[in-house]
Amino acid sequence: MFGSTNSGANAYAKVGVETGVVAASPHKLVVMLFEGAMVAISSAIQQMQAGDVKAKGKSISKAITIIDEGLRASLDKKVGGEIALNLDALYEYMSSRLVIANLKNQPAILDEIYQLLKGLKDAWESIAPAPAVAAAQPPAQAAVQSAPKMPAYDSLAPMQSRMVKA
Structure with missing residues (x-):
């Protein structure tokens, strides 16, 4: 009659994420993109090990979307210069490697991209603007x-x- 508990929890989580996005600084939004891609890749590793091909593909697609339409699209290559160009190339590399990991069922590639994202996230967090x-x-x-x-x-x-x- 009221729906499943799982759908209620999903709705609650979605509201929490949306609220976090609205309240976040631009710097925090980039951190959230890194975290989202990392969660999607972690899920894909588990789904790959469980043999859930459909869910694995969905998780990898989500990670690619976050990298391409979030992280990569937010780069300002005119202002960012060589750093932005290098990040753009790295994001392109990550996306292509994720496609290969999906096609060939290679969790080692997923782990490689996870570690790259973690390193970038850690570096990004280390340059967080000082609080007011x-x-x-x-x-x-x-x-x-x-x-x-x-x-x-x-x-x-x-x-x-x-x-x-x-």
């Missing part, structure tokens, strides 16, 4: 410093600054 100054401060201190000054309470400023230092 307000985010690095304790919440109370950030609130005090960002609160607008009220003209009637300016005489409390010396007390306020002592409270912040404490």
